[in-house]
Structure formats: structure tokens, C-alpha cells
Amino acid sequence: MKGQRILILVLTLALALVLAVGLSQAEGPETPQSAAGVERETSAAAVGAVVPIQGRLTDASGSPINGSRSITFRLYDVSVGGTALCTDTDTVSVVNGLFNANMDYCTDEDIDGRQLYLGIQVSGDSEMTPRQAIYAVPYAWSLRPSANISGTTSEAIIHTENWHTSGRGLRGYAMSASGTNYGVVGASKSPSGYGGYFYNNDGGIGLWAKSTGTGSGGTALWVENTNTTSGIALWA
Template identity: 50%
Template structure:
């Protein structure tokens, strides 16, 4: 019959140092500053095996220290008695005058996740010793327990910085009924994410809201959005012009001059959401897709305005674009049509007070039966 007297203080410190470092070796030769890196980062190449060091003293029933090689089995439980081991490891351990040093392998982060753990030990086939030894945290490891709080007043650095040099997630959080990740800020960003290729922040929910923005509800984004407006929405500027508009089945519309000579104006109303999730919307680019029956059928002028009030005077709108140059795109030489592109730089921000847009296009024709087809319009929207 043998018994083990464990150096609980030393064991607890060794174990929790291993946990705090992410299952790296807690005891051993100290590395140099060059090996650690100037910033103190631990890269994937520097990470060591996920082993838990255990130190103890083995004696016989009378308390005499033993010397020799013994099979020791270590088991981790989440209960002081009973239950099933979370993980276990059996090794042949060298004992010198009762003292031994061993490593427990085969435990994972799912086993050691902040819950209270107990260590069970068995020598050979003598049966597991009782009572099991509770594992306590060293003070700095308390910040890894469920419900722990890490608090500091930092101006430029994050409280917690996770960096994955591979293709996996930097942070993964799951909740059965609550919030997977909750972020709150008095004046800054509640939750921020950065990725070179994948999503900076990924939100997924089986039944509730995948992403919820409370408080001001503002969601900022530097991504561009695009609004497509069908040419089917083209309408005459004045009914008396006699212009004829034939909508086609692919989203465009052919505009004929009709019996009255001269250039004709058509208009296209545009509805844009702005602001979007609390952000003002900037209309940064306008593209018009068109083609003419001949080189003498095309666009004579483009006028785009933003409504600022309800009236018929110039004080109720702001001009975003006014181009009076002629543009032609004859069907014979441009079977897929042409794109007229404008970069917009003035009066192009849609706010909660002003956001209605309207586009007027002046067309020129070579005859009564010739036409200009407007396939549609695309707006580029920015939100920063």
C-alpha cells in the first residue's frame, strides 16, 4: 500500500501558470529576450505542448519516501467525488527519495474552461486516492474564469488583443439564449473587428437577431453600396412634349421624339434610404446606361438635383450635377450600349433633412421615329 503526499501549493501554481499561458509549459529553462520577441508576443511556432506539470512526493504506508519507477495515473474531474474523468493520463514516472515530477497530457481547453477542477491520482492498480485534490487559481488566472472582469484605463491599446496568424477566427463566442458578444462604449465603438480577407465581425443566430445595435443604433461602415434604377421608370418631363416612351421587358425604355421637333426631356425619380443605420449617405457616382438608334440620337444634357424643401423655386433644391455636353452611342458600333459615368462631389450627401433625388436627361434625335434607349441608372453610395 502506497500513499502520495502532494505539494499542493507548488502543483496549483504550476497548473494555473500553464492555464494562463494557454497550456504552454509552465516550468523549465527561461528563454532569452530575443527568443521571446521584442513585443513579448507568443507566436504559433513558439507555443509549447499542452501539458500540465505535476509535482509531488510518494511514500509508502509508513511515510517512508520511495525510490524507483512507478505507474502513476492522473485524472481531472469537475466534482470532488464521483463523476467521470474529463481527461486522464498514465505514465511511468521516476521517483527519487519520494520526489517526482510528471506531466499530465491529453487535456484540452474544453476540459479546463474555468470550472472548479479536482485531481485524482492512482499508483499502479491500488485504486484512486481520496480525497481528490482541488485545483485553485493563482491570482492572475482569475481573469480567465467565467464571469471574470478585466479592467484598465488604456488610451490607445485594447484591453484584450487576439491575433490569429492563420485562417481561423480571432474570437469565437457562443450563447444558448443570451448574447454571444456584447459590446458597450460611452463614446467609441462597442465592438470592432478587423480582417485582411474574411469578415471582421461575423454574426449568426438560429432564431433571434444576429446583430443588434442599441443605444443610438448607429452602425458605421466604409463599404460601398449600389442602387440600380430601371429604365422602365423613365417618364416625360412635360406631357405636352409629345415624347413616346416604350418600356421593354429587360428593364430599359426606348424614348422616341414623337411628332414635335427639338430636344426632349425625360426624368427619373430616385428614392434612396438616407441616413442608413444612423450614417449619412454620400452619392459618390452616377452611371447612365444608354444607346441610340444612330450617332445623331443621344444625350444632350444631364441634370441631377437633391430636394431641400417643398416649393418650385431654386431655394428648394441643390444641384449635384449639370453636364451640357453631347454624348452619342450608336447601336451599329456599340451593340451592348455605352456607360456615361460621373463622379459626384457637391451637394451629394443625403441627411435626415434632405434626401430626395431626381434626374433629368435631355435627349436629341435625328428624326421623329428614331430613338434613344435608357437601360437604367446605377448610383454608388458611401457611408463614411
């Protein structure tokens, strides 16, 4: 197998989404439309978590190869060296040099918006060099970490739903074990707006706060109004 070459023609990568918080605005206690019994259609199944790869395999002289070949695909976050983030080996059918494969076993922790490189190894050969850099399609640029998604609409910029009986619609987690960080931040510039609006329309809890810490650092719910002349810190 030595001397085989591969030309990657198309590489489509399903990027992980980094979600920002989208809070529905409402005047007073009015209930948004989705809570008034208007159910949205749910997909029958989630999108497959695979990386589709198409390429052309030739021998050392440039002639296309035919038959079955064992190809190992690896994703890295460095162009040289390093440890593979995820690996998949498939036996693919090669016709006139062309093949299609789906790379499995990668997670959203591997594909998280950082620059990635694809390493390819055919049968017993060494991994080919250089590795193929993976770039996002233009529409995915706004989904990179720290990217801003902005718009002017009466609807939510981002709408998430989870219909599982014990699921979460949206989760924000500040992972650093030190410093002043925030799992979720909501803000409004309007004097009649809400920085955060939480509701439950079926006898449950609108907002639940929990802390396992001690002292003021373990406060489950902290409410503050910095206006020294007027304003209300908590209205229930």
C-alpha cells in the first residue's frame, strides 16, 4: 500500500452549536404563545453525528485505485503531532479512485469551534502528510465560541425545546472553579423589559435556585438593586 495518495475533494463537518440565551419578552404576566397550548412539531430523530468525507485515492503514479481499502480517519486540533481527538476506521469501497465514508465517534466536545485537522491513513501505510485543515462554511461562522448572533425580530433569536420528561431546554455552565463567572446572563435595556423572565404554566415552579456552598458565597438566590434613590430589588 505504500506510496498511495489521497486527494480530499469535499469535507463536510457538522459543527457543534454554542447557544446563547434567548429570553422571551412579555408585558406583565402574559404567557408567550408557545406556553398557551401551541405545540411545535418535533423531529422524528436527531441529525446523525457523523462527519461525511468524500475523496479520491490514487497510487504513487497517480492512477486511480479500485476495490476495498481500510482507511483510518483522525481529527486533531494541531497540524502536526498531538493526540487524535477522535478516530474511526472504515472499510470503504473505492471506484475509479472515488470513495465515500462517514467518520463516527466524534462528539461536540471534540468539534467545538476550534481549528481542526483531518489525518488520513490507508491500510498499513503511515498517516499522510500534510493533514487537511477543516474550515467552517460561512453560515457556521456565527456559531463559533464567542461569536455574536444579532437580529431585529419580535421572535426569539434562539428557540430551544426539549420534550423529554426529565430534559433541559437550555443549560449554561461556567466551568472555571475560580473567579466571578456566570452560567447564564440575561439583560434588558428597556425600562419595561425583563432581564430574565421565567414561568411555569402547569402548577410547577417558575424559578428554582439551589446552592451547596456555605456562607454568602453559597447563596442560592441573590437579589440586588443598585439604584440608591428608588427601585425594587424583589417583587413577588
